[in-house]
Structure formats: C-alpha cells, structure tokens
Amino acid sequence: MMSEVTEITSSKESMGLNVENNAVKMGMFEKITLKISQLFAWISGSAVIVMMLLIVANGIKRVFSTPILGTTEIVGWLAAISVSFGLGYTQIHRGHVDIDLLVVKFPKVVQKVLRILVAFLSLAFFSIVGWQLFQYAISLSANNNVSQTLGIIYYPFVFLSSLGFLVFVLVLLKDLIFEFKGGETNGSN
Numbered sequence: 001m002m003s004e005v006t007e008i009t010s011s012k013e014s015m016g017l018n019v020e021n022n023a024v025k026m027g028m029f030e031k032i033t034l035k036i037s038q039l040f041a042w043i044s045g046s047a048v049i050v051m052m053l054l055i056v057a058n059g060i061k062r063v064f065s066t067p068i069l070g071t072t073e074i075v076g077w078l079a080a081i082s083v084s085f086g087l088g089y090t091q092i093h094r095g096h097v098d099i100d101l102l103v104v105k106f107p108k109v110v111q112k113v114l115r116i117l118v119a120f121l122s123l124a125f126f127s128i129v130g131w132q133l134f135q136y137a138i139s140l141s142a143n144n145n146v147s148q149t150l151g152i153i154y155y156p157f158v159f160l161s162s163l164g165f166l167v168f169v170l171v172l173l174k175d176l177i178f179e180f181k182g183g184e185t186n187g188s189n
Contacts (some may be wrong), residue, residue: 029177033170034092040167041089047082051075070150077157084164088171112179119176123169130165133158 054075058068090096103111140155147154 030174033088033167033174036167037088037092037171040085040164044082044086044089044164047078047085051078051082054078070147070152073147073149073152073154077154080157080161081164084161085167087164087168091168091171091175116176116179119172119179123172123176126165126172127169130162130169133162133165137162 054068054071058071061068103114106114137155137158140158141153144153145155146152
C-alpha cells in the first residue's frame with residue numbers, strides 16, 4: 001500500500017505536477033491565481049477549524065445545559081465557505097477525483113483534446129454556478145432574508161461562496177490556457 005502511494009506521488013512529480021517547483025515557469029496570471037487560491041485555501045482550512053471548535057463546544061455545552069443556539073446554521077455557512085474556497089487550490093494540486101483508466105489508452109492528441117474539452121466544459125459550468133450564486137445573493141439581499149434561528153442576514157455567505165467559485169473558474173481558465181499553449185502535464189503548472 002505504501003509503495004502505491006509513493007509510486008503515485010513520484011509519478012505526479014515526474015509529470016511536473018509539483019506546483020511550487022514549476023512556479024518559475026509561470027506567467028503573471030498564473031502566479032496571481034496561485035496566490036489567491038492559496039489564500040482562499042487558508043481561509044477554507046480556518047473555516048473547518050472554526051466548525052470543529054463550534055461543534056465540540058456545542059457537544060460539551062449540551063451535556064451541562066442547552067445547546068448553542070444556531071449551531072446548525074453557522075456550521076452550514078462555514079461549510080459552504082470551506083468547500084467553495086478550497087476548490088481552486090484543490091484543482092491546482094489535482095486533489096479532485098480523476099478516473100482516467102480509459103483515457104490513458106488513447107493517443108496523446110486525443111488525450112489533449114479531451115483535456116481541453118473537459119477544461120472548457122468545467123469552466124462554462126462553474127462560471128454559471130458562480131454567477132447563479134451571485135444572482136441568488138442579490139435576491140436574498142433585496143428581500144432582506146434572514147436565517148430562521150439566529151435571524152441573521154446570510155446573503156454575505158452566499159456572496160463569499162460565489163467568490164470561491166470565481167477563484168475556481170480562474171484556476172480552470174489557467175488550466176485551459178496552459179493546454180492551448182501545449183502543456184502535457186494535465187494543466188497544473
């Protein structure tokens with residue numbers, strides 16, 4: 001099992017997927033995209049820590065008295081921030097599931113066309129997702145919607161989720177540009 005992990009890690013590094021080592025080759029757009037996605041990943045991780053602390057505190061408080069009011073709402077908002085803010089960084093480091101059992105058997109040209117097609121479709125789809133989240137946040141803001149338990153306006157969390165998808169779209173655009181430039185490392189430099 002450990003040899004399989006080492007083999008996968010070394011194959012990724014040999015393919016040039018080590019982002020930090022390839023930073024020298026990057027242009028300004030790629031560097032900015034990398035820095036923004038790293039910042040968002042840090043915020044995403046912080047949101048996970050806050051969720052964990054809140055859930056643990058709620059569990060402890062529940063033993064001695066009533067639970068913390070609105071824990072479910074707050075954890076839900078933090079989860080949305082955590083997921084959407086972590087997408088770009090995960091894409092840069094190829095942390096998403098990639099099943100390529102069939103694709104690796106195709107000729108290199110077909111593989112490249114498929115990578116471009118998937119990058120383009122992903123870019124289009126997640127652009128729409130981000131835009132629709134932004135539109136939904138505007139709708140929530142205009143209607144003065146508040147959460148059920150705490151009575152807090154929550155459209156800022158929807159705006160933030162939309163921003164997370166925007167960063168993801170920037171990373172996908174970087175990948176698409178890289179593929180058109182002739183990249184063979186699956187778009188991660």
